[in-house]
Amino acid sequence: MHPTEEAAVPTRVIGLISGTSVDGIDAALVEISGTELDLKVELLAGVTYPYPAELRERILAVGAGVAISMAELAEIDDAIAIVFAQAAQNIQIGHHPATLIGSHGQTVYHRPPADRGMGKKTTPHYPLSPEGTPPSPLGYSLQLGRGALIAYLTGITTVSNFRVADIAIGGHGAPLVPRVDAYLLSHPQQGRCIQNIGGIGNVAYIPPRHGDWLSKIRAWDTGPGNSLLDLAVEHLSAGAKTYDEDGNWAASGTPCHPLIEQWLNQDYFHLPPPKSTGRELFGVTYLHQCLQDAQAYQLNAADVLATLTELTAASIVHSYRTFLPEMPQRVLLCGGGSRNFYLKQRLQLLLTSIPVWTTDEVGLSADFKEAIAFAVLAYWRHLGIPGNLSTATGAPQEVLLGEIYQGQY
Incomplete structure (x- = not known):
């Protein structure tokens, strides 16, 4: 056949x-x-x-x-x-x-x-x-x-x-999912970023579906996603928690923006795509360095978690502004991070007028x-x-x- x-x-x-x-x-x-x-x-x-x-x-x-x-x-x-x-x-x-x-x-x-x-x-x-x-x-x-x-x-x-x-x-x-994203989530007139926030964040930029659109797709790992946050929650709660449900703990803190600016100087964020990463870079050793950096600002646990959550959001937006040919008309979130309401709120704030949805809202389970x-x-x-x-x-x-x-x- x-x-x-x-x-x-x-x-x-x-x-x-x-x-x-x-x-x-x-x-x-x-x-x-x-x-x-x-x-x-x-x-x-x-x-x-x-x-x-x-x-x-x-x-x-x-x-x-x-x-x-x-x-x-x-x-x-x-x-x-x-x-x-x-x-x-x-x-x-x-x-x-x-x-x-x-x-x-x-x-x-x-x-x-x-x-x-x-x-x-x-x-x-x-x-x-x-x-x-x-x-x-x-x-x-x-x-x-x-x-x-x-x-x-x-x-x-x-x-x-x-x-x-x-x-x-x-x-x-x-990342291997972008080709699937292209055929399931592209739009005839709208450029979209499909942002997966799993343990590591990765993006697929899907241009409007016309002309030589497939060759214009761009995708890469944006940096830390949930795994760094989960490691932090487990550390800060002395093992009592394994993740920050709905981002509520982070939402009770205040992000330290000088720290975020410092962390965004990390080489990976400035390396042009194609690129990929994992726990080998954004893992336990990286978390301990972040915690050490945070000591200078005398942050409490909620502030540390808010700052790490902001790093995930800020690294995603920095990635778009640095490496995309143009900003998307819409961002569609998926993965476990799409259920972190605080993280989604911070992303929306940093992306200003670009709507941040989940793939649920266009018919594909986030x-x-x-x-x-x-x-x-x-x-x-x-x-x-x-x-x-x-x-x-x-x-x-x-x-x-x-x-x-x-x-x-």
């Missing part, structure tokens, strides 16, 4: 992802038809399944650079795949079964290509190999929760390891948009349609994304 003919028949796909914040597994059961401009997606069910507490702690430890053995790495890889498979099975209860899974997995390490996206103007230091050769110019990104085990446990063909093909030809392997996107990327991989955008990842060409593991269907 030709891909176009196959795409005319709606396909039921499950998208699975756990982001940098390691909040849990976002699972989306969707029905997809069409290919690109005629792409149609219907969300049948969306659920976030929390990680078992012990597994979450192990993932966070690995992401923070704690040394483990290869045997322990294999155990964690399997444990993540098992809970992802359970999420895929549970999301189908009460629905007709899916025939395809797209699993992003759990990122535990992300290294952009040398000299690009590391937050440094010089080549980042990596240990030399035993032969004394210099580090590879290619990036590296590791997602745990292997697709082969998910396919085996669910019996459903699974596409995973989406980032490696883009990285293999010199791209960052991130909570499950990333999971939906990986369902679409798996669907495209099944049909033989490229999933990356060169203008987003920096790769020299478009490629098929994901490795396919056959299930029983």
Whole structure:
């Protein structure tokens, strides 16, 4: 069957992802038809399944650079795949079964290509190999929760390891969602920024849908999102809280603007796209430096959190004003940060007259948009349609994304 003919028949796909914040597994059961401009997606069910507490702690430890053995790495890889498979099975209860899974997995390490996206103007230091050769110019990104085990446990063909093909030809392997954003959220007359605020923030600028619009899309990681705020909340509450619900704690404080100006001098914010980042830069070490900087201003806990929240908002707006060809007519938020009312309020204030909405308001779930996107990327991989955008990842060409593991269907 030709891909176009196959795409005319709606396909039921499950998208699975756990982001940098390691909040849990976002699972989306969707029905997809069409290919690109005629792409149609219907969300049948969306659920976030929390990680078992012990597994979450192990993932966070690995992401923070704690040394483990290869045997322990294999155990964690399997444990993540098992809970992802359970999420895929549970999301189908009460629905007709899916025939395809797209699993992003759990990122535990992300290294952009040398000299690009590391937050440094010089080549980042990596240990030399035993032969004394210099580090590879290619990036590296590791997602745990292997697709082969998910396919085996669910019996459903699974596409995973989406980032490696883009990285293999010199791209960052991130962000990968902009091509999906382009076909689901573009507008004929309106330029839009699709701003995901997950553990890390990333933007896709989608110009009006006419002419050579696809080549004008720009996308990159804007900097810290929820993971830095979550780390701060856990630290400031002595472990009593893991996140700032609705941004209420930050809203009770006052941002320290001299600190924000100081933090915005960090090299990453001035590095031109394409660029990507993660906990390797905006993680525990970065938070401790921020807390140390804040001591000079004698800030209380609420003020510290308000200032870090303002950094997320200010870094997003700084990114737009510095790197976009023009400011958008509308900003559409998605991800967990879209539910942080205080953060959304600060973004709206900094963007003045540009409306800040969520993707919910244009018909696409803000909570499950990333999971939906990986369902679409798996669907495209099944049909033989490229999933990356060169203008987003920096790769020299478009490629098929994901490795396919056959299930029983």
